[in-house]
Amino acid sequence: MPFQLFRGQGPIEQTVDLDERLARVDRSALQAPDRYMADEALRHAVDVAIYLRMPLLLTGEPGTGKTQLAYRVAAEFGLGDPLIFETKSSSVAQDLLYTFDALRRFSLAQVATQTMEAGQREAALDPRRFVRYQALGLAILRANDPAIAARWLPADSPRDALAPRRSVVLIDEIDKAPRDFPNDLLNEIDRRRFRVAELGDDYLAAPEDKAPIVLITSNSERQLPDAFLRRCVFHHIEPPDTERLKQIVAARLPEFIDAPLLMRDAIAFFQSIRSEALGLDKKPSTAELLNWLDAMTGAQADSDKPLGAQQAIAQAYLGVLCKTDNDQVAVRERLAQWHGA
Template sequence: MDHVSYPYFTGNPEKKRTDLGVGLPVSRRGALTAPEKYRVRPELVDAVNVALTLGQPLLVTGEPGTGKTQLAYYLAYELNLGAPLKFETKSTTVARDLFYQYDTVGRFQAAQMGGATQGAALGQRRGAVDYIEYQALGKAILFANAPGHYQAATPGDFQHPGQRRSLVLIDEIDKAPRDVPNDILNEIEGMYFKVPELGNLELQAEPAYAPVVVITSNSEKSLPAPFLRRCTYFHMPAPSEQELREIVSLRLEAFDSTSPLLTDALKVMEQIQLPRNGFERKPGTSELLNWLLVLMDRGYRVDDHLRRKTDWIDPCVTALFKLQNDQSKARKLLPQLSFDG
């Protein structure tokens, strides 16, 4: 199948496409997130090994776009633990949500219609279990036991892959209410949880298969001290220029660390980061990679320069900046940037 070239969208109704969109480009995101191309800092290696030795969660903080989430995918890849079981934290998250969710409304409606199991205590538990949906940490604890070990806690449609160790990613825990980290202190330390809807049944991971837990946060300041004491902590700093060169050359194979296009793009990034320019949400590594992908799609070669050109500015603004005020500032600043010095 032939793919059309850039621009894919023209804003001209007379150029309406006739191929039902099948010629549009396939997403390039896979090239930017492949775990085997993750760049690991030496000091991060030490932090991961400390967490594994102590059996503690690894808490990783840092600015957005510094690679916190991708670390979990790389760690699962290198340790051969399969795809991470990911829990995406929300402002409405409660502690139970990390382990399971219970469909109270569905259970009530079934009872009203006579569909809930009645009678013996075991029958009541089996009726309740059908309204449980296990989440990342709950699944990992069940997977750490042989299939059927917790039969009374297993819904009929639950897929158990066989006893295995898993990696759990609890992403952006700072979004949760402050009491959530405190409410899971003992459960994460002991790798267990209780299910009140099943007569307070306790489920615990077999120690040899206890999950590896990675927790990310944009700021350690919002996390309570007792929670921090139970974690191995690592702060992911913003990458240096040389590290960015290495990351780009790993993720985008057309580049090497000295490509002129990359050098000019990094000069743009350097000047954007200057405090005097006043950007509220400064772009990170992922935004840089996105911008370079767009430039390549527009016909730029790795040995091209940005200086004395202006057609890179619009894709730069839309790829790098996520706030209206920042985009407005960028449209004024970028044409004036100097690539010398």
């Protein structure tokens, strides 16, 4: 039967530490880069984007692994964690490169004028102190020789972190940004260079041999400009078929490797409700299937029994799989009639 943490009614009993009641579950495999499984077409797309030094634009349903690919690429090439820019509806192109804290500099200038000598004032108000490099800007900065990068950093910045290195940059959900955002990035994407207006007119560019690997995700909520698309390698991640789903689930939820009956039946059910015939408002994604199986495991579902034999547990956690009221009703009815693959 489903596990119970929250009672939601009756008298409030003596507080019990929630951490003591939660099962100790190792979910590292769900996010581990070494468990990521790219198909052949996606591998080719990554290869050609790196070879041509062009951004890789990824589309596909939410939950198909677009964002996680950046972690896999970074881990496989030993490049540390990816530098991530999470696009917002208010984002402008400069935000991907750097931000400048003009307000803090102005406030400090009022104090410096009254309390500091000329030399101290100049050092304290050095505009380089108020620049914060963001994902793509930081990747371009990191790619440069220390002597070049130092010109763009405060004089007292640590120099031990300036060795030239390649980075992976993830521009996540670019279709959330205003319409002008992609067009305003054409030069930076094409030439991998930018300038900080507050520091002058010189450009900082990434050397060819340390060009950042740029991945861009889109949920296809709107069409991106043609000029931007021309500068990208494009790949659409298709939802995995049944066999690949089995491989993905086994990799991400290792407890199903030796006892896969529930996994096979849950995948068959998952594929059946994604069919056009059921007409769901939002088809569940691979990530939601993994979470559903994870929740059922936490509720002590028997991985050696099919889904139909564990209706109570499967029904209890449909909110993980289906995200609208109409979808939950339709899937609940399908589950009640489910007799296995």
